[in-house]
Amino acid sequence: MKRAVCPGSFDPVTNGHLDIISRAARLYDELYVAVLVNQSKAGLFTPDERIEMLREVTAEYPNVRVDTFRGLLVDYCRAHQIGVVVKGLRAVSDFDYELQMAQMNYGLAGIETLFMPTNPLYSFLSSSLVKDVARWGGDVSDHVPKTVGRRLAERLPPRGGDSAPWRPEGE
Numbered sequence: 001m002k003r004a005v006c007p008g009s010f011d012p013v014t015n016g017h018l019d020i021i022s023r024a025a026r027l028y029d030e031l032y033v034a035v036l037v038n039q040s041k042a043g044l045f046t047p048d049e050r051i052e053m054l055r056e057v058t059a060e061y062p063n064v065r066v067d068t069f070r071g072l073l074v075d076y077c078r079a080h081q082i083g084v085v086v087k088g089l090r091a092v093s094d095f096d097y098e099l100q101m102a103q104m105n106y107g108l109a110g111i112e113t114l115f116m117p118t119n120p121l122y123s124f125l126s127s128s129l130v131k132d133v134a135r136w137g138g139d140v141s142d143h144v145p146k147t148v149g150r151r152l153a154e155r156l157p158p159r160g161g162d163s164a165p166w167r168p169e170g171e
Protein backbone atom coordinates (compact mmCIF):
# COMPACT_ATOMS: atom_id res chain seq x y z
CA MET A 1 0.00 0.00 0.00
CA LYS A 2 1.39 3.41 -0.98
CA ARG A 3 1.15 5.88 1.90
CA ALA A 4 2.06 9.55 2.15
CA VAL A 5 1.73 12.24 4.77
CA CYS A 6 0.86 15.93 4.59
CA PRO A 7 2.28 17.33 7.84
CA GLY A 8 1.68 20.80 9.21
CA SER A 9 0.36 23.04 11.94
CA PHE A 10 -3.03 23.55 10.24
CA ASP A 11 -3.93 26.39 12.61
CA PRO A 12 -6.42 26.42 10.90
CA VAL A 13 -6.69 24.46 7.63
CA THR A 14 -7.07 26.78 4.62
CA ASN A 15 -8.30 26.21 1.07
CA GLY A 16 -4.62 26.10 0.07
CA HIS A 17 -4.00 23.12 2.36
CA LEU A 18 -7.17 21.47 1.12
CA ASP A 19 -6.05 21.86 -2.49
CA ILE A 20 -2.82 19.98 -1.74
CA ILE A 21 -4.56 17.34 0.41
CA SER A 22 -7.20 16.58 -2.24
CA ARG A 23 -4.62 16.31 -5.02
CA ALA A 24 -2.26 14.18 -2.93
CA ALA A 25 -5.15 11.89 -1.97
CA ARG A 26 -5.50 11.00 -5.67
CA LEU A 27 -1.86 9.89 -5.86
CA TYR A 28 -1.68 7.56 -2.86
CA ASP A 29 -3.72 4.67 -1.47
CA GLU A 30 -3.69 6.26 1.95
CA LEU A 31 -2.92 9.88 2.82
CA TYR A 32 -2.23 10.87 6.41
CA VAL A 33 -2.80 14.48 7.37
CA ALA A 34 -0.67 14.88 10.48
CA VAL A 35 -1.09 17.86 12.79
CA LEU A 36 2.09 18.80 14.65
CA VAL A 37 1.52 19.10 18.39
CA ASN A 38 3.95 21.78 19.48
CA GLN A 39 3.84 22.25 23.26
CA SER A 40 6.08 25.31 23.18
CA LYS A 41 3.83 27.20 20.73
CA ALA A 42 0.17 27.67 21.59
CA GLY A 43 -1.90 28.15 18.49
CA LEU A 44 -5.25 29.83 18.03
CA PHE A 45 -6.93 26.41 17.92
CA THR A 46 -6.04 23.39 20.03
CA PRO A 47 -4.75 20.30 18.23
CA ASP A 48 -8.16 18.64 18.86
CA GLU A 49 -9.99 21.55 17.25
CA ARG A 50 -7.65 21.50 14.26
CA ILE A 51 -8.24 17.78 13.85
CA GLU A 52 -12.00 18.22 14.07
CA MET A 53 -11.93 20.87 11.34
CA LEU A 54 -9.63 18.75 9.17
CA ARG A 55 -11.89 15.71 9.60
CA GLU A 56 -14.93 17.75 8.59
CA VAL A 57 -13.34 19.19 5.48
CA THR A 58 -11.72 15.96 4.32
CA ALA A 59 -14.73 13.73 5.03
CA GLU A 60 -15.35 13.37 1.30
CA TYR A 61 -11.95 11.71 0.75
CA PRO A 62 -12.23 8.13 1.99
CA ASN A 63 -8.48 7.48 1.90
CA VAL A 64 -7.53 10.47 4.05
CA ARG A 65 -6.75 9.91 7.74
CA VAL A 66 -6.29 12.82 10.10
CA ASP A 67 -3.93 12.34 13.01
CA THR A 68 -1.49 14.20 15.29
CA PHE A 69 2.20 13.76 15.89
CA ARG A 70 4.86 15.15 18.17
CA GLY A 71 8.60 14.84 17.79
CA LEU A 72 10.30 14.07 14.52
CA LEU A 73 8.24 13.66 11.39
CA VAL A 74 10.50 10.82 10.23
CA ASP A 75 9.69 8.84 13.40
CA TYR A 76 5.99 9.28 12.68
CA CYS A 77 6.60 8.11 9.10
CA ARG A 78 8.48 5.02 10.26
CA ALA A 79 5.79 4.13 12.80
CA HIS A 80 3.11 4.27 10.09
CA GLN A 81 5.11 2.82 7.18
CA ILE A 82 4.91 6.10 5.29
CA GLY A 83 7.57 6.64 2.64
CA VAL A 84 6.65 10.05 1.25
CA VAL A 85 6.03 13.53 2.64
CA VAL A 86 3.89 15.76 0.42
CA LYS A 87 4.44 19.51 0.72
CA GLY A 88 2.78 22.35 -1.13
CA LEU A 89 5.05 25.03 -2.56
CA ARG A 90 3.40 28.43 -2.84
CA ALA A 91 6.34 30.42 -4.14
CA VAL A 92 10.10 30.31 -4.52
CA SER A 93 10.36 31.80 -1.02
CA ASP A 94 9.00 28.53 0.42
CA PHE A 95 11.65 26.51 -1.35
CA ASP A 96 14.80 27.20 0.71
CA TYR A 97 13.45 25.94 4.02
CA GLU A 98 11.41 23.15 2.47
CA LEU A 99 14.51 21.90 0.65
CA GLN A 100 16.48 21.84 3.90
CA MET A 101 13.76 19.85 5.64
CA ALA A 102 13.41 17.47 2.71
CA GLN A 103 17.15 16.81 2.63
CA MET A 104 17.27 16.35 6.40
CA ASN A 105 14.33 13.92 6.37
CA TYR A 106 15.91 11.94 3.54
CA GLY A 107 19.24 11.84 5.37
CA LEU A 108 17.64 10.80 8.66
CA ALA A 109 15.42 8.02 7.38
CA GLY A 110 15.33 7.86 3.58
CA ILE A 111 11.90 9.53 3.57
CA GLU A 112 11.21 11.15 0.20
CA THR A 113 9.52 14.54 -0.19
CA LEU A 114 7.20 15.37 -3.05
CA PHE A 115 6.78 19.10 -3.72
CA MET A 116 3.44 19.99 -5.22
CA PRO A 117 2.96 23.47 -6.69
CA THR A 118 0.03 25.17 -5.02
CA ASN A 119 -2.85 26.24 -7.19
CA PRO A 120 -2.02 29.89 -8.06
CA LEU A 121 -5.39 30.86 -6.58
CA TYR A 122 -3.88 30.13 -3.18
CA SER A 123 -0.26 31.09 -3.66
CA PHE A 124 -0.47 34.03 -1.23
CA LEU A 125 -2.48 32.19 1.40
CA SER A 126 -1.28 31.13 4.85
CA SER A 127 -3.00 30.31 8.13
CA SER A 128 -1.29 33.30 9.79
CA LEU A 129 -2.55 35.71 7.14
CA VAL A 130 -6.07 34.33 7.40
CA LYS A 131 -6.01 34.75 11.21
CA ASP A 132 -4.76 38.29 10.90
CA VAL A 133 -7.46 39.28 8.41
CA ALA A 134 -10.18 37.55 10.47
CA ARG A 135 -8.95 39.21 13.67
CA TRP A 136 -9.64 42.62 12.16
CA GLY A 137 -13.00 41.69 10.74
CA GLY A 138 -11.87 41.07 7.14
CA ASP A 139 -13.65 38.62 4.88
CA VAL A 140 -11.87 35.25 4.67
CA SER A 141 -14.74 33.31 3.11
CA ASP A 142 -12.81 32.73 -0.15
CA HIS A 143 -9.80 31.42 1.74
CA VAL A 144 -11.09 28.84 4.21
CA PRO A 145 -13.85 26.23 4.20
CA LYS A 146 -17.19 27.44 5.63
CA THR A 147 -16.85 25.53 8.90
CA VAL A 148 -13.42 27.07 9.50
CA GLY A 149 -14.76 30.54 8.73
CA ARG A 150 -17.48 30.02 11.34
CA ARG A 151 -15.00 28.91 13.98
CA LEU A 152 -12.69 31.82 13.22
CA ALA A 153 -15.57 34.24 13.69
CA GLU A 154 -16.44 32.62 17.04
CA ARG A 155 -12.85 32.58 18.26
CA LEU A 156 -11.92 36.02 16.97
CA PRO A 157 -14.82 38.43 17.36
CA PRO A 158 -13.79 41.28 15.04
CA ARG A 159 -12.01 44.08 16.90
CA GLY A 160 -12.76 46.63 14.21
CA GLY A 161 -9.90 48.76 12.95
CA ASP A 162 -10.10 52.36 11.82
CA SER A 163 -13.41 52.74 10.07
CA ALA A 164 -12.33 55.74 7.98
CA PRO A 165 -10.89 54.65 4.63
CA TRP A 166 -7.17 55.26 4.28
CA ARG A 167 -6.16 58.23 2.15
CA PRO A 168 -2.67 59.21 1.05
CA GLU A 169 -1.34 62.21 2.95
CA GLY A 170 -2.43 65.54 1.54
CA GLU A 171 -5.74 64.30 0.09
Ligand code: PNS
Pocket: 007, 008, 009, 010, 036, 071, 072, 073, 074, 100, 101, 102, 104, 105
Ligand atom coordinates in the same frame (compact mmCIF):
# COMPACT_ATOMS: atom_id res chain seq x y z
O1 PNS B 1 2.58 24.07 8.82
P1 PNS B 1 4.02 24.20 9.21
O2 PNS B 1 4.13 24.82 10.59
O3 PNS B 1 4.83 24.92 8.17
O4 PNS B 1 4.61 22.71 9.31
C1 PNS B 1 5.96 22.46 9.63
C2 PNS B 1 6.19 20.98 9.93
C3 PNS B 1 5.21 20.48 10.98
C4 PNS B 1 5.97 20.17 8.66
C5 PNS B 1 7.66 20.81 10.39
O5 PNS B 1 7.94 21.76 11.37
C6 PNS B 1 7.95 19.43 10.95
O6 PNS B 1 8.05 18.46 10.22
N1 PNS B 1 8.08 19.36 12.31
C7 PNS B 1 8.29 18.13 13.02
C8 PNS B 1 9.65 18.10 13.70
C9 PNS B 1 10.72 17.61 12.73
O7 PNS B 1 10.65 16.54 12.18
N2 PNS B 1 11.71 18.49 12.52
C10 PNS B 1 12.78 18.25 11.62
C11 PNS B 1 12.37 18.64 10.21
S1 PNS B 1 13.67 18.36 9.11
